[in-house]
Amino acid sequence: MKALLTGGAGFIGSHLAERLLALGHEVQVLDDLSTGSIDNITHLKHAGGFSYTIDSVTNEPLLAEMIDRSDVVFHLAAAVGVKLIVEQPVHTIETNVHGTEVVLKHASKKKKLVCLASTSEVYGKSADIPFREGADVVLGPSAKHRWAYACSKLIDEFLALAYWKEKKLPVVIARLFNTVGPRQTGQYGMVLPTFVRQALAGHPITVFGDGTQSRSFTDVSDVVDALIALSLEPRAIGNVYNIGNTGEISIRDLAERVRTLAGSQSPIRFVPYDEAYEAGFEDMPRRVPDLSRLRSLIGYEPKVALDEIIRRVIEHFRAA
Ligand code: UDP
16 A cells, blocks of 8 residues: 555654554555654664655645555654643644644545544543443543543544545554653653653652552553554455553552562652642543454454563663
8 A cells, every 4th residue: 555644754654654564455645753763763764665744744836746656555744742732722622623624634635544543531520440442431621621632632533534425535543651661751651661761860750649549551562563464454444443451550559560560760740730730730540441343353452561561661772
């Protein structure tokens, strides 16, 4: 296939590009480097079938031309990271809503498949664990900026499904659960790279809140394999899929696991949410995916367990 990856110089996008190329597909990357980095794709520059353009998806003439030259669009360009969202809510909402709007509009003109990267954040504070794609979402009030991220991605999902219903644009929606791995930076608040950096530097590991909140971390290699399989499966069209790993861990236990695997003496420091983010910040207590829909469609089983994920991230930072 000829794939266009918006956000292809980001953490997930660069792994997807690498995997697609290894499978013999062609890859065009469109990325404005707002949170992505050219370093993520430097090693691909001379690979056959690879090209990249540094620009925004909102450059519509360019986007239209790149969509013309592709069979499938993986739309990964978005504002990500809770820290970024809390600090720059206008940027988050505009980037996530407008970016998807123009991608769907131009893909629709040529009826090119769009694989939309959404997020487990859309389940919000729901206590109906594990999260099933058809379940209700539970979001907080608009005065709490964190929820702007979930809302902006939900609008993207609604719009994609509306294009499918009304204009027969083939779309597939993937809700990604805490994707982690080499090349993810801690710059935008993500917990695992932050903990690994802190542990390797011997600095305190900053656990927000009391650390009893839990997450289910998924290795980026499992995520990109699932995205590719979904894009090749016609029965996926018009549907939403969780992509994740059911291994759940509390953030406090994660801090301890990282410390042990890094051989670090770092103390664990508990930081109140108000101090870490902003006054009145709301976190999600638990987040675990139900994977039955994805499993029955493509036989998905995540291959990389948490200790191995952590080891790979440690190696990445040690080599940097
Ligand atoms: N977290 C933490 N210390 C950090 C960064 C994050 O304890 O330095 C917590 C955060 O409050 C959340 C969890 O780790 O409960 C996962 O945060 P992340 O931003 O990686 O992803 P989220 O699941 O919130 O989107």
